Amino acid sequence: MTALFVVAFADLRRFVRSRSVLVFAVLAPLAIMGAFAATIGSAFGSIGVPDLVVVEQDGDPLLGPLVDGLRDEGFEVLTVVDDPDLARTLVEDGTHDAALLRAPDAASDEIELLVLGNTDSSAELSVGVAEVLARRAAAAIATAQALDALDAPAGTTLPASSFVVVEEQAPARVLLDETYFAVGTAGFFLCMAAVSVAATMHEDRANGTLGRLLMAPVGRELPVLAKAVACGVVVALAFTTLHLGSVVFLGADWGPIAGVALLGGALVITAVGQAMAITTVAVSQHAAGAIGTALNTAWAVFGGVFLVIPRTGFLNTLSRFSPFRWLLDGVGVNAGVGFGAEVVVHAGGVASFGLVAAAVAASRRREVRAG
Amino acid sequence: MTLVVSRLRRSFGDRVAVDDLSLRIDDGERYGLLGPNGAGKTTAISMICGLLRPDAGRIMVGDREVTTDAVEARREIGFVPQEIAVYGDLTAAENLRLFGRLHGSRGAELDRRVAETLELLGLAGRAHDRAETFSGGMQRRLNIGIGLLHRPSLLVLDEPTVGVDPQSRNAILDAVERLAADGMSLLYTTHYMEEAERLCDRVGILDEGVMIAEGSRRELVAELGQLDRLRLSLDRPVDEEVIRSAPGVADAVFDGVNGEVSVDDARHRLTALLAAIADQGAAVRSVEVIEPDLEAVFLHLTGRALRDGGA
Numbered sequence A: 001m002t003a004l005f006v007v008a009f010a011d012l013r014r015f016v017r018s019r020s021v022l023v024f025a026v027l028a029p030l031a032i033m034g035a036f037a038a039t040i041g042s043a044f045g046s047i048g049v050p051d052l053v054v055v056e057q058d059g060d061p062l063l064g065p066l067v068d069g070l071r072d073e074g075f076e077v078l079t080v081v082d083d084p085d086l087a088r089t090l091v092e093d094g095t096h097d098a099a100l101l102r103a104p105d106a107a108s109d110e111i112e113l114l115v116l117g118n119t120d121s122s123a124e125l126s127v128g129v130a131e132v133l134a135r136r137a138a139a140a141i142a143t144a145q146a147l148d149a150l151d152a153p154a155g156t157t158l159p160a161s162s163f164v165v166v167e168e169q170a171p172a173r174v175l176l177d178e179t180y181f182a183v184g185t186a187g188f189f190l191c192m193a194a195v196s197v198a199a200t201m202h203e204d205r206a207n208g209t210l211g212r213l214l215m216a217p218v219g220r221e222l223p224v225l226a227k228a229v230a231c232g233v234v235v236a237l238a239f240t241t242l243h244l245g246s247v248v249f250l251g252a253d254w255g256p257i258a259g260v261a262l263l264g265g266a267l268v269i270t271a272v273g274q275a276m277a278i279t280t281v282a283v284s285q286h287a288a289g290a291i292g293t294a295l296n297t298a299w300a301v302f303g304g305v306f307l308v309i310p311r312t313g314f315l316n317t318l319s320r321f322s323p324f325r326w327l328l329d330g331v332g333v334n335a336g337v338g339f340g341a342e343v344v345v346h347a348g349g350v351a352s353f354g355l356v357a358a359a360v361a362a363s364r365r366r367e368v369r370a371g
Numbered sequence B: 001m002t003l004v005v006s007r008l009r010r011s012f013g014d015r016v017a018v019d020d021l022s023l024r025i026d027d028g029e030r031y032g033l034l035g036p037n038g039a040g041k042t043t044a045i046s047m048i049c050g051l052l053r054p055d056a057g058r059i060m061v062g063d064r065e066v067t068t069d070a071v072e073a074r075r076e077i078g079f080v081p082q083e084i085a086v087y088g089d090l091t092a093a094e095n096l097r098l099f100g101r102l103h104g105s106r107g108a109e110l111d112r113r114v115a116e117t118l119e120l121l122g123l124a125g126r127a128h129d130r131a132e133t134f135s136g137g138m139q140r141r142l143n144i145g146i147g148l149l150h151r152p153s154l155l156v157l158d159e160p161t162v163g164v165d166p167q168s169r170n171a172i173l174d175a176v177e178r179l180a181a182d183g184m185s186l187l188y189t190t191h192y193m194e195e196a197e198r199l200c201d202r203v204g205i206l207d208e209g210v211m212i213a214e215g216s217r218r219e220l221v222a223e224l225g226q227l228d229r230l231r232l233s234l235d236r237p238v239d240e241e242v243i244r245s246a247p248g249v250a251d252a253v254f255d256g257v258n259g260e261v262s263v264d265d266a267r268h269r270l271t272a273l274l275a276a277i278a279d280q281g282a283a284v285r286s287v288e289v290i291e292p293d294l295e296a297v298f299l300h301l302t303g304r305a306l307r308d309g310g311a
């Protein structure tokens, strides 16, 4: 056990001295997060026609005219569903900006119309627009009803005569602002940095120090384990720095610290696991670098690090095969809803990639020659 | 510590690098493994140190089998690889401390050993400089220091003086000699015959993976059937016939005061020979002993010079 930390510590000392790890694991991702925030991130702020979902339950005589009214107002991206829970989900996961539905227990003489908006700051504008439009449509319907009432035969029960528009904010479960790119960039760079750290194993092999470690009265697995420990420490420190850096400099919101720590821990497991698997499978440092870049770039593209992945269809399914998607969603839930079981599930999703990779690494044993 | 290697074999693909190698090094014995490039020295040593799995054969260090009890066997072995294997971005002292700790040494004992080793190899003044800033010879010395810091009972050195200037080389050989004098067993590979002659009690000559001869230098030379020669310079002429009849002398040719005597064992016969000269009233001005060396043995056994371009 002591031997493990002696070797890992020597490695860390070397990384500190070489400084390239610092650049790769901390400075580069911070710079790229900043660049994302300054360019693509701000594009989220400008949103045109809000994307609404309206709940029209069977036999509800009131929302029908509202939907027609909204369509007349020019809402083309208007989805009508009959399940309030589905509407809520569609808003929470960012598929739609806002939902219009009947409040469940409104007083019988009023119709309470709920505008359910996404809390995400970039959606705020569209929620406002939706609310105004909803009020206008509601007023139009009320007027029509009043006119209808004048013509109604005596004894007919009139529908409620007034609309009340209530606003409620649904917690966003998906990151749509600079936090999104901060989280994605951190995940991607930490995995890349982990590979560059772990692949120094090949350098150690080439310069003979690995053979020397194996000449000490220690187990054969010690160099690999020590490298994994050193790699884990580098990734954990870099993650902490990137988290704090993105919060302080970019105003990112990752949610409660417990969730961030758990997801960060899961990211460390996956970063180290894939890095060790790649290192043990690759025949050289170069090969390890190439495989690491290929794997992590693929994970980044399919997992939505560079481009937001649609929430439905094939790409959505494919993105589940990237730890970065689980990380982005996990931080999304953590920031939107708070720390809870769902965050734990997402952390498990992130870590599962690392555990599979660690199994690959453990199954690889290479012979080391002295000279 | 006794090392017993029996019927060791290892191939790389079709190439047999070490073929049926057996050798024994007794406690405190200094053994040289000689051979040209590609003879299989490093391969053999890697297997002995448990870094490379043999295809066949057995290696015992003391009463431990290297292939099955590697961790314990390695406690006894100090290994100095042929290629310099130090962490360039750590200082000399940090390199030594790292490997010292892995061998279980710590605290004041570790400090003392690190200081001693730096002193022994003449690196004390550069203890806190990074190894990558060292000259090649200094890196070689550090390379050796790492192998002997934990005072192993068997020190294995794989061509430790390659590419080193004569001064560094002397420092290295001195250090090794001093350690061997303390009772460490030594396994030393080289293709410098003169190093083997200076350091080793016994040598094995390896060629293309096969041990082609083994014994003390004297035994090997005797096998070669060549005699030592004594080149003498006297203050007055002597009778050749009398010298020829001295014990061990095969031939003597004098031209006035200068002559050459062929003898079976120059070092042992020299006293008797000088006495025979003194008996004739002559004094010796100078004497030079020319022994057939391992270089000649190798040439004799393989028909090839040990190193391209000769020694």
Ligand SMILES: Nc1ncnc2c1ncn2[C@@H]1O[C@H](COP(=O)(O)OP(=O)(O)OP(=O)(O)O)[C@@H](O)[C@H]1O
Pocket (backbone or CB within 6 Å): A369, A371, B012, B015, B016, B017, B035, B036, B037, B038, B039, B040, B041, B042, B043, B044, B082, B191
């Ligand atoms: N890893 C390897 N893969 C393939 N062939 C190898 C390997 N290691 C050694 N060999 C071959 O085994 C033979 C013996 O090599 P080895 O390194 O043991 O020689 P050596 O006696 O140490 O030579 P040198 O004096 O040059 O160090 C050579 O023919 C070499 O090409």
Ligand SMILES: [Mg+2]
Pocket (backbone or CB within 6 Å): A371, B041, B042, B043, B082, B158, B159
């Ligand atoms: Mg060699």
